Amino acid sequence: MAKRQSVKSENKPQADNELQKPKGKLGVMIPGMGAVATTFVAGVEAVRKGLAKPIGSLTQMGTIRLGKRTDGRSPRIKEFVPLAGLNDLVFTGWDIFEDDMYTAARKAGVLERDLLDQVKPFLSTIKPQKAVFDHNYVKKIDGPNVKKGKSKMDLAEQVRDDIRRFRKSSGASRLITMWCGSTESYIEPTAAHQSLKAFEKALRENDEMIAPSMIYAYASLMEGVPFANGAPNLTVDLPVMLELSRQHEAPICGKDFKTGQTLMKTVLAPAFKARLLGLNGWYSTNILGNRDGEVLDDPGSFKTKEESKLGVLEHILQPSLYPELYGNIFHKVRINYYPPRGDNKEGWDNIDIFGWLGYPMQIKVDFLCRDSILAAPIVLDLVLFLDLAQRTSELRGIGIQEWLSFYFKSPMTAPGLYPEHDLFIQMMKLKNTLRHLKGEELITHLGLEYYD
Ligand SMILES: NC(=O)c1ccc[n+]([C@@H]2O[C@H](COP(=O)([O-])OP(=O)(O)OC[C@H]3O[C@@H](n4cnc5c(N)ncnc54)[C@H](O)[C@@H]3O)[C@@H](O)[C@H]2O)c1
Numbered sequence: 058m059a060k061r062q063s064v065k066s067e068n069k070p071q072a073d074n075e076l077q078k079p080k081g082k083l084g085v086m087i088p089g090m091g092a093v094a095t096t097f098v099a100g101v102e103a104v105r106k107g108l109a110k111p112i113g114s115l116t117q118m119g120t121i122r123l124g125k126r127t128d129g130r131s132p133r134i135k136e137f138v139p140l141a142g143l144n145d146l147v148f149t150g151w152d153i154f155e156d157d158m159y160t161a162a163r164k165a166g167v168l169e170r171d172l173l174d175q176v177k178p179f180l181s182t183i184k185p186q187k188a189v190f191d192h193n194y195v196k197k198i199d200g201p202n203v204k205k206g207k208s209k210m211d212l213a214e215q216v217r218d219d220i221r222r223f224r225k226s227s228g229a230s231r232l233i234t235m236w237c238g239s240t241e242s243y244i245e246p247t248a249a250h251q252s253l254k255a256f257e258k259a260l261r262e263n264d265e266m267i268a269p270s271m272i273y274a275y276a277s278l279m280e281g282v283p284f285a286n287g288a289p290n291l292t293v294d295l296p297v298m299l300e301l302s303r304q305h306e307a308p309i310c311g312k313d314f315k316t317g318q319t320l321m322k323t324v325l326a327p328a329f330k331a332r333l334l335g336l337n338g339w340y341s342t343n344i345l346g347n348r349d350g351e352v353l354d355d356p357g358s359f360k361t362k363e364e365s366k367l368g369v370l371e372h373i374l375q376p377s378l379y380p381e382l383y384g385n386i387f388h389k390v391r392i393n394y395y396p397p398r399g400d401n402k403e404g405w406d407n408i409d410i411f412g413w414l415g416y417p418m419q420i421k422v423d424f425l426c427r428d429s430i431l432a433a434p435i436v437l438d439l440v441l442f443l444d445l446a447q448r449t450s451e452l453r454g455i456g457i458q459e460w461l462s463f464y465f466k467s468p469m470t471a472p473g474l475y476p477e478h479d480l481f482i483q484m485m486k487l488k489n490t491l492r493h494l495k496g497e498e499l500i501t502h503l504g505l506e507y508y509d
Pocket of ligand 1 (some may be wrong): 085088089090091093094153165189198236237239287315317349352426429432
């Protein structure tokens, strides 16, 4: 009997030699030097100094299976694809407060003083540049370190100057912008966001529908710098940004880091659907006491976060395909600002499911997590993968990097496409993208060839 052929990728694999090796330094520019940003940068420095391990980072600790299960080939991801090394990373940022990264990290209260003091010489050299800020978009905070300009276009030009200056002073050969700023108030896209022409006109006319995060995004993409959005605000999830991203071959991705409660949701919900267990209700509530929690105490910022968190179940459970199981779900998400908890959030979930013959059951999840500890490795992976995307001919011009959905609560997709939220589908998509880029066979888990 002829040997069964293993399933080959339909897509043309990219030849290995097209993946350029990184040369020189990679500059990471962070609007919003708060808890997440400082935990990320302090962590990178601690790992570089051998003080701690990069736990939670796929690029640093993850492996990827290649070929058949019997082949025994599972290299580390960072050895399989040419990623920048941690020693190549250099940093800058913008914030409305003047604190350097050491002071900001102390105030954020995520990492212990003992560890922070060991990386203090490095952290204290990173000082925030003046921010583009609009109090109407983040009502709960205000600070002195803010740019002034005649128009939003003028502010965008100033950010572009900052970027050019950093490129020069740091000697970085490549740059990435990573939004770690506060969650901005909820808005919906308008005509101003539909094309470059309309957007630039709106910048010149100080259109109120242009949020500060969009100004950083515009400036970055105009400078050919990829942009990732860690918050749920629209920012790069707009036709104008897709246009710019493609034009300047600067990849984009977002929105909203998938860290605590939503991570759990996108693990549990696919399990219910896989076993055809019904769902009546899912009540999620959180207490957190960091600055993010304070900002989210404002209804405008909360609405942006709520939309991001609510979409997940609908997309995973597909109620239109399974109306008897998921046609009538009560889904509620609450965030309560509770200062004593600081960054150590507690997220409770009460889940009402039903099984065989409609019999009800309940699941309770109580996740005592550390928000920024979960977010920091995501930031690192996104920096390294976005840089890889820009060095890869097949990815750099496509705009949205859907293969990075794995990291987001509200993943961006091509217009008209629904997002994949299931964590394991997202991981398969990410790893298959890497296999594809290296000309390796995609793994479909068919596995019939083992039984020939
Ligand atoms: N930590 C998590 O698990 C997690 C998960 C998903 C999303 N996020 C999002 O990531 C973002 C950062 O979270 P965090 O915990 O570090 O919050 P944080 O409040 O500690 O830090 C945000 C920083 O952004 C600054 N800022 C606000 N507007 C700015 C602007 N226009 N320009 C420059 N700086 C600005 C603030 O001054 C603050 O220092 C938030 O939007 C949060 O919702 C965090």
